[in-house]
Amino acid sequence: MAKTTSTAIGIDIGRHTFKAVALSRRGHNSIHLTDYANRQVGEGFKNEEELTQLLKLLLKDLGGSSRPCGISVSGLDSFVRVVMQPPTPTHLLREGFRLNGTTILNQDCINFVLDCDIARPDGAVKAGDPAGNDQKNQQLPYLVAGLPRSHVQQIFNAITRLRYTPAILQVAPVALFNAFDFAYEDVSSNEAAVLLDIGHLESTVLVICRREVVLARAIDFGGKTMMEALAGGGAVDQFTAMALLQQSDPGLISLLSDTVASLSREIFNSIRFFETQREESIRRIFVSGAPSATDALLQVLSDSLDLTFEVWDPLARCQISLPKSKETSLPQDIMSLGNAFGAGLATLGFR
16 A cells, blocks of 8 residues: 655645645644745636746745645636436446536536546435435436546646646545535534635535535636626726725625625525425535635625625644744635645545
């Protein structure tokens, strides 16, 4: 059996910002954050050379020597689906999804790298499933993730050119769930909840229930959408708009409510789907991503859905062992480190 590494780097390749964390495993479940870095990348990268240079600058900010890397990817035409299938070896499912993606996943997957696994931690068919007790008709939920093969190759080449070892590659929702499952183990194991990650261009909704990913959706709403609406198409600068929003300016609060209406509706529909299927309720929504630092946004979402929206801390069970220069900036960056932390955890064997 391969020896589990004791140090790892988690990298989040986002659409607007790259993030990285350096982790150290000490003992069975003790994880230390020894460094972190983030770097804005504008509108992303156009080719492998640009990606390599952006990662080089990020890892230089992180410091330290070469270690195994777990990589989380947002956007880049990646996708996540939860589909019901008869119990089948995953290597056969991967090929089946790739060849029949349009029919099964509503996604042409012929040029994608795919991975899948049973979405339930125990892998069991539960009582009350449509399958009943007929073994031939048993159905299991499979979490399926895909990324275009060309992007996978670009990322692999860029990391290896920098003399780092790419150990894990995950789409962002999977990395986010890994981080939440570790940081909030009691909630993840015993409750139904929604994870809402608000990115730069889009948001991700994960409905989870007792460590099972029940539903995964990408929503066309991000921090950029919100800021452009608040700035009124250039009528005021974004810093002024944010300052007024934090002062609960009535006009901006009303505008914010209109702007997030589509996001609220998609969250509501996701919750309704789950509650109809499972006949149990969701009362808590855990929010991450840079826009989650905006109290007014959380309040507007909470008022529109009559649910509790709370920012969660991916480092809740992590020991902080940062250089002095990074300690002061961590509180304002922490809500954006979930994907990088989840990818790093997977590299350390937590998945």
